[in-house]
Amino acid sequence: MQKRFHTVMVALMLALLSVSGAGAQAATCAEGERAIAHALGEACVSETAQRVVALEWTYAENLLALGVQPVGVADIAGYENWLNIPPTLDPSVADVGTRQEPNFEAITALEPDLIIAVSFRAGQNYETLSAIAPTLVFDPYPTDGTTHYDEMLATFNTMAVALGREAEAETVLAGLEADLAAARASLEAAGRLGESFVLAQIFPSNEIPTFRLFTDNALATEILVQAGLVNAWGDAPQQFGFSTVEFEGLVGIEADNFLYVAQDDYQPVLTGSPLWNGLPFVANERAYWLGGDAWLFGGPLSMQVVLTTILEAMDVAAVGTAEVTTCADGFRLFEHPLLATEPLCVPVAPQRVVALDPAAVDVLISAGTPPVGMVGYLENILPNTFPYLAETTAQIVSVGFPPNPEAILALEPDLIVGSSYDLDLYEQLSAIAPTALYLTDASGEWKEGMYFVGEVLNQQAVVEQLFADYEARVASIAEAIGTPQDIVVSVVRVLPDRVMLNLSNSFPSTVVADVGFARPESQAFDPEAAIERYGSDVGVDISLEELPMADGDVIFVWGAQPTSDQNAAANENWQALVSNPLWGTLGAVQREQVYRVGSTWVGWGFHAAHGILDDLTTFMVPDGADVLPNPFIAADAE
Numbered sequence: 331m332q333k334r335f336h337t338v339m340v341a342l343m344l345a346l347l348s349v350s351g352a353g354a355q356a357a358t359c360a361e362g363e364r365a366i367a368h369a370l371g372e373a374c375v376s377e378t379a380q381r382v383v384a385l386e387w388t389y390a391e392n393l394l395a396l397g398v399q400p401v402g403v404a405d406i407a408g409y410e411n412w413l414n415i416p417p418t419l420d421p422s423v424a425d426v427g428t429r430q431e432p433n434f435e436a437i438t439a440l441e442p443d444l445i446i447a448v449s450f451r452a453g454q455n456y457e458t459l460s461a462i463a464p465t466l467v468f469d470p471y472p473t474d475g476t477t478h479y480d481e482m483l484a485t486f487n488t489m490a491v492a493l494g495r496e497a498e499a500e501t502v503l504a505g506l507e508a509d510l511a512a513a514r515a516s517l518e519a520a521g522r523l524g525e526s527f528v529l530a531q532i533f534p535s536n537e538i539p540t541f542r543l544f545t546d547n548a549l550a551t552e553i554l555v556q557a558g559l560v561n562a563w564g565d566a567p568q569q570f571g572f573s574t575v576e577f578e579g580l581v582g583i584e585a586d587n588f589l590y591v592a593q594d595d596y597q598p599v600l601t602g603s604p605l606w607n608g609l610p611f612v613a614n615e616r617a618y619w620l621g622g623d624a625w626l627f628g629g630p631l632s633m634q635v636v637l638t639t640i641l642e643a644m645d646v647a648a649v650g651t652a653e654v655t656t657c658a659d660g661f662r663l664f665e666h667p668l669l670a671t672e673p674l675c676v677p678v679a680p681q682r683v684v685a686l687d688p689a690a691v692d693v694l695i696s697a698g699t700p701p702v703g704m705v706g707y708l709e710n711i712l713p714n715t716f717p718y719l720a721e722t723t724a725q726i727v728s729v730g731f732p733p734n735p736e737a738i739l740a741l742e743p744d745l746i747v748g749s750s751y752d753l754d755l756y757e758q759l760s761a762i763a764p765t766a767l768y769l770t771d772a773s774g775e776w777k778e779g780m781y782f783v784g785e786v787l788n789q790q791a792v793v794e795q796l797f798a799d800y801e802a803r804v805a806s807i808a809e810a811i812g813t814p815q816d817i818v819v820s821v822v823r824v825l826p827d828r829v830m831l832n833l834s835n836s837f838p839s840t841v842v843a844d845v846g847f848a849r850p851e852s853q854a855f856d857p858e859a860a861i862e863r864y865g866s867d868v869g870v871d872i873s874l875e876e877l878p879m880a881d882g883d884v885i886f887v888w889g890a891q892p893t894s895d896q897n898a899a900a901n902e903n904w905q906a907l908v909s910n911p912l913w914g915t916l917g918a919v920q921r922e923q924v925y926r927v928g929s930t931w932v933g934w935g936f937h938a939a940h941g942i943l944d945d946l947t948t949f950m951v952p953d954g955a956d957v958l959p960n961p962f963i964a965a966d967a968e
Contacts, residue, residue: 364376364377369469375444382443385429386429386451387625388485388628389468391628392486395498395631398495401440402424402425403425404425404428414625414635432459434458437463438462442462443463445464447468449467449469469481470482470485471569471570478547479552486630506634508753510557516641520646523559526560526561526562527587528544528562528583528585529550531544540575541579543575544563547567548572549628550636562584588609588611588616590620591626597622624639658675662788664785679788680787683746689749689934690783691705693936695719695723703741705733705748706733709723718962719937729741732755735758739762743762745765747765747783777840803958807950807951807957815846817883818850820849820881820886821842823931824887825900826900827899829877833870838942842886850881884918884923886925887904930942931945940960943960
């Protein structure tokens with residue numbers, strides 16, 4: 331399974347663990363708290379946690395990567411000496427002692443609402459720390475076969491869940507994946523893809539230095555392997571990710587490249603040693619000094635720095651650093667926002683496009699040039715949700731979900747369009763056809779996706795017209811209603827096992843907002859505020875006791891359809907909901923202003939947006955009012 335889907339599964343597993351406790355005794359958390367599973371059990375973390383103390387450098391780095399400045403960090407001087415990453419610690423961050431012996435009084439004085447520690451140091455003081463604030467403990471060196479890379483992903487995503495920063499985490503990990511793809515392309519362009527390496531950290535001695543040689547399970551080792559190199563150190567995986575040898579342990583190593591970290595003042599001693607100069611990779615000038623402060627044990631940002639440092643040491647030029655001004659006939663230069671270092675030549679008039687994202691499918695069909703292939707999960711959704719597209723979508727080949735590169739290759743595309751969710755496939759896809767991927771963070775950002783797709787397809791005018799049609803119809807509906815801003819519209823999704831409020835950054839909420847309707851206070855948040863309060867900028871689950879949060883002048887309910895066999899469980903939940911006495915207390919229910927709507931509300935793009943406008947017209951526009959029709963249905967009728 332491709333790495334992207336592995337990463338997604340890790341994130342999904344963490345979401346489940348944060349609720350279930352991963353088999354540990356579940357904590358009973360108060361309202362406004364999240365239950366987060368960690369190495370020593372489960373902790374209840376405030377949904378508004380902001381004052382965080384990090385007792386290990388890696389976790390301080392993770393906080394900065396997630397956009398959170400810690401209030402306290404252990405051994406700040408050591409952190410700043412080893413971790414040369416952006417962003418940096420703010421001068422206001424307090425030093426709370428050493429990593430081995432944190433200062434409990436200093437931590438208490440900061441009044442933290444979360445402490446993050448490492449298991450091999452926190453075992454003896456966990457109760458003391460937990461008495462100060464909820465404490466999460468992580469084990470960076472698992473003994474269950476998990477690689478340090480997978481553990482890094484798990485810890486980073488768990489911290490994101492604890493702080494309501496999932497979107498930020500996704501962006502950071504997308505950046506790491508993009509750097510890995512770019513590094514692989516750079517090595518391939520330099521003719522060095524598949525070369526072997528040994529990664530070492532050297533500790534000086536007057537006579538006999540010691541060498542840490544990193545094994546396959548080490549974090550930095552896997553980063554290099556994902557970039558396209560091969561680890562030549564064949565020792566079995568070690569708990570801490572390295573074996574320790576002396577000079578004689580290097581003699582039999584056959585590696586194309588020896589990558590090593592050594593302190594600046596020891597480098598002259600090393601290079602002056604006859605033993606060192608007699609090693610084959612040194613004699614062949616393939617020993618690359620990475621400096622004295624390359625940090626091989628950090629989080630995603632550190633690994634990006636390590637990757638850049640190693641490529642620079644190996645004198646491997648980044649692909650795309652040379653300016654590209656021309657493309658072959660029939661192609662044009664496209665500036666790729668996710669992979670800015672890689673110039674991309676795309677067809678001027680693509681004819682055979684494979685679309686791996688709803689935005690690309692939507693624009694292509696709307697432009698009258700359907701894709702030859704599309705991601706598999708749309709195969710049934712599109713014809714069932716939009717019957718007028720059934721004939722068109724029947725001609726589009728499914729390439730599976732996750733996308734199958736062999737199925738895509740068989741279609742002989744001249745362009746592939748997708749999103750950041752497809753970054754791990756970028757190398758394989760690019761070998762098939764020019765591939766453009768845009769960054770997607772939330773369903774509410776559908777308009778950005780549409781503009782990107784229009785640009786890469788050279789269909790900017792079509793997209794502009796689609797937006798003009800959409801905006802004209804929105805304006806006509808708003809005019810017919812009169813004062814939509816005086817009507818509070820609640821959007822509720824009923825699922826088989828829960829009820830969810832759609833926050834203001836969800837796709838249907840953006841359409842409702844474009845018409846001008848007000849939203850209940852419980853649902854009207856900008857994305858950052860929603861993440862801070864709920865941990866999501868799209869939706870939040872509510873209990874029956876929280877049903878008043880779903881009230882408004884009007885309630886639109888989607889996700890449970892009257893005649894859909896596939897939604898039988900959701901309909902059962904719907905029936906249980908409307909039978910509950912609390913449901914009858916809602917003002918919209920008492921006024922009979924609750925409307926059940928269709929699956930277009932779970933869609934994405936122009937077709938789905940107009941489907942939502944159809945419902946708003948049906949239920950909100952006064953009878954006889956003149957509003958613009960759905961252009962897709964009107965065109966189909968003609």
